[in-house]
Amino acid sequence: MHIVNEWGDAPRTEAHEGNEPYPTAESLRAQSPQFWAHFPPFDERTLVETANLIHPIFAASSGRECADRLNELISEAQMSPALASEAWAVQEVWHTARPDRVLLAGATLSLIDHLRHEPDASRLGVCEGDACADVYVDQSPAGRRQYCSLTCQNRNRTRAYRAHRRAAAQS
């Protein structure tokens, strides 16, 4: 998610950050060093490409669309499942036949993992706030989240409240 929001064209353009420099790849690594230790360093182009391929999954308007788009990513990254063992522990692993798509494969796999536990794809969303297209995973009990963050939620509520008050004052 962090990758999509920081390197994706849609979130950056929507937030008018299109001309600002990207965060450094090291900042990504610093966020969860253990996870990223499995990956080679990524260049900016790979991060942007991956973000742009993942963003539409969150923007999908139906479960069908979400599934279709994930299937496209699986074939784009040429991913295939296999089984690996360590002593008696046998586990599912996924391989990618495209070394240049390792990051995409990792991101796709983490979405697949997420859907395994929470098949409701409507919980993957794009922020409805003005000037924001950041993505989020709705983990609220009711599943009615609309915003990426409290900041966006509050900003939008304030705006709605002001508009309402203006309308009331005019009538």
Ligand SMILES: [Zn+2]
């Ligand atoms: Zn937002």
